[in-house]
Amino acid sequence: MLPAGELVTVKPDDSIRTALERINQKNFLSIPVAEGKRFVGVISKERIYAEYFEKGGDKEEYLDNTKVKDLLRSDIPVLEPIDEIEKAAYTLNLSGVPFIAVINSDGEFEGIITHKVIFKEFAEVIGIHKGKRLSVIAYDIPGQIAKLTEIINRYGGDIISLVVMDPKTKTEVKEIVIRLRTDNYIKIVDAVKNAGFRVQ
CATH class of the missing domain: 3.10.580.10 (CBS-domain)
Structure with missing residues (x-):
């Protein structure tokens, strides 16, 4: 204000x-x-x-x-x-x-x-210009965010912000945009892909 x-x-x-x-x-x-x-x-x-x-x-x-x-x-x-x-x-x-x-x-x-x-x-809330950006397309089913955060945590990533958006497609998917601090960005991206997510 x-x-x-x-x-x-x-x-x-x-x-x-x-x-x-x-x-x-x-x-x-x-x-x-x-x-x-x-x-x-x-x-x-x-x-x-x-x-x-x-x-x-x-x-x-x-x-x-x-x-x-x-x-x-x-x-x-x-x-x-x-x-x-x-x-x-x-x-x-x-x-x-x-x-x-x-x-x-x-x-x-x-x-x-x-x-x-x-x-x-x-x-400020979504952390623009802070950390690295990871954009993931995921099916709109329970447990997807927990699955993603577990992968990020496993590789020592620190989540700054997480926003779920509706990409306005005909399929039941959501875009999950995560900003994180990490020294293992490539490993996290590979692990996310291997878990069945589509990385934008």
Whole structure:
């Protein structure tokens, strides 16, 4: 989560000029709208420009007299700080919004979760750039992961992460991606193949 205190935000009564200046200051596409500890919504550069081109008129007057509250989007999904990262990823994927607001049980705005944060977190979870990668195609039957981990353990491998993915094929198989630390990578790969698995 990106904490609320570290975010660039605007208030509902701020002018669109103020919002645009803050958005452009960090080269963002949108920023949260908050009032005190209350989350109100999001204001985006796209919405500001679209509204101006639709209405026309004097640009300076539009920037100074239009308020953030007139253009903000308030239907932003909300999660609690204790919610799981998987729920955040699922919600972001479905909603088509730039971020999810994190609101605590007292209704206070604690921060946001962005697509970038999700990608970074999952990259950390699956151990990208750590150890060696072993990708195995296995039939979707009980005991396959136990069989694989036993082989890795036998050759002194240390599993950093293990992710099971559905490769979306017509057959009942899963792709098991393992990242591991080992000095016996080739031996492990050979043993995995000899155990009947297909190594990608």
